[in-house]
Amino acid sequence: MRSARTPVHSATIVLLPGDGVGPEVTAAARLVLEAVGKRFDLSFEFREALIGGAAIDATGTALPRETVELCERSDAVLLGAVGGPAWDNPSASVRPEQGLLGIRRALGVFANLRPVVPHPSLAHISPIRPDVLAGVDMLVVRELTGGIYFGEKSRERVDDGELARDVCSYTTAEIQRIVRVAADLARARKRRLTSVDKANVLETSRLWRRTTSDLVAAEYPDVYLDHMLVDTCAMRLMQRPADFDVIVTDNMFGDILTDEAAVLAGSIGLLPSASLGVASADGARRGLYEPIHGSAPDIAGQGRANPLGAISSAALMLRYSLGLECEARAVEDSVAQSIVDGVVTRDISRDCASAGTMAVAAHVADLVGDVETAAGESGAAAQTRGISFPR
Numbered sequence: 001m002r003s004a005r006t007p008v009h010s011a012t013i014v015l016l017p018g019d020g021v022g023p024e025v026t027a028a029a030r031l032v033l034e035a036v037g038k039r040f041d042l043s044f045e046f047r048e049a050l051i052g053g054a055a056i057d058a059t060g061t062a063l064p065r066e067t068v069e070l071c072e073r074s075d076a077v078l079l080g081a082v083g084g085p086a087w088d089n090p091s092a093s094v095r096p097e098q099g100l101l102g103i104r105r106a107l108g109v110f111a112n113l114r115p116v117v118p119h120p121s122l123a124h125i126s127p128i129r130p131d132v133l134a135g136v137d138m139l140v141v142r143e144l145t146g147g148i149y150f151g152e153k154s155r156e157r158v159d160d161g162e163l164a165r166d167v168c169s170y171t172t173a174e175i176q177r178i179v180r181v182a183a184d185l186a187r188a189r190k191r192r193l194t195s196v197d198k199a200n201v202l203e204t205s206r207l208w209r210r211t212t213s214d215l216v217a218a219e220y221p222d223v224y225l226d227h228m229l230v231d232t233c234a235m236r237l238m239q240r241p242a243d244f245d246v247i248v249t250d251n252m253f254g255d256i257l258t259d260e261a262a263v264l265a266g267s268i269g270l271l272p273s274a275s276l277g278v279a280s281a282d283g284a285r286r287g288l289y290e291p292i293h294g295s296a297p298d299i300a301g302q303g304r305a306n307p308l309g310a311i312s313s314a315a316l317m318l319r320y321s322l323g324l325e326c327e328a329r330a331v332e333d334s335v336a337q338s339i340v341d342g343v344v345t346r347d348i349s350r351d352c353a354s355a356g357t358m359a360v361a362a363h364v365a366d367l368v369g370d371v372e373t374a375a376g377e378s379g380a381a382a383q384t385r386g387i388s389f390p391r
Helices: 022-040 052-059 065-072 096-107 120-125 172-188 203-219 230-239 251-265 308-320 325-341 357-368
Strands: 010-018 043-048 076-081 111-116 138-143 153-158 161-166 192-197 224-229 246-249 274-276 287-289
Touching: 010 022, 010 052, 010 065, 010 096, 022 043, 022 076, 022 308, 022 325, 022 357, 052 096, 065 096, 076 096, 076 308, 096 287, 111 172, 111 251, 120 325, 138 172, 138 251, 172 192, 172 203, 172 246, 192 203, 192 230, 192 251, 203 224, 224 230, 230 246, 230 251, 246 251, 274 308, 287 308, 308 325, 308 357, 325 357
Parallel strands: 010 043, 010 076, 076 287, 138 246, 192 224, 192 246
Antiparallel strands: 111 138, 111 274, 153 161, 274 287
């Protein structure tokens, strides 16, 4: 299955550079997208808006209304990163992360897709043995707009100090919606689905497990489902990562597990993500696309940030929000070739030689003009393709 949307010939793309290395990696992704437009005769209009700490400094809020309105009118949104030391005060009433959570809610994106496929040329940078990495090709599907991150929060004074609360809740409908996405993806891959929870202690996880079991049995009898506790999953990701195909889990567990899984790839700077909502009648699906790395303030402004996660996120955007499959494959193949060529940033370089952020982006952009996209696809290029969204 592939994106049902009719391919576009023009699109408005909103860039949310954000903080830290965010402006650098979004500029790199834009350079590659411009190369895509030139090669495939497409018209992309880019608009920029504020989010996170940059928005706080400029407007006093992490997500200005103007940003939300611009994103709502767009075809897709590409985000860099939010946060940094300047806004790290945990007691502040306004924090950069509020912008990220807010834009997810405003756009109605509930399914976060995070593919993990270690590149053979980068086995040397992973702390995991090559024989353990062999055959790893997994996709983590994270529920994005529910759970403890979006629950009621409070803090109050009590006799012996303070009492803080973060409420975690899920409805049956929310669980069914995300599990259908994951099961559809599993059906298009190896028909193996692992649902991760903490059902031995959490009531939300007990509901999650029962709902998942009932839905898969009723609607996906051809998909093999197993349940795994989150602590066991964290261990298995390091011991036997090739055992996994599609993982589905809640918001907080997915956040943690995908950062851990980045170790398999060798660098968190390599991994993309797509956050998607329900498709409209014409197949259009607004999405929020972002690399999974943070703002990395320690290297911001130095031209050292790895842009490949952001560029690969742009490829997912071409596929899911714009219906441009051939173009997405061109970008993914070019990223893979840049790694083979050794034109990479310091974090994944095999030796002392490395390229800067924009030099890597320029090389990928040049490759987009030359890469042969009809030569078959690797797991990395194919793994997130084909999704039938909730009925």
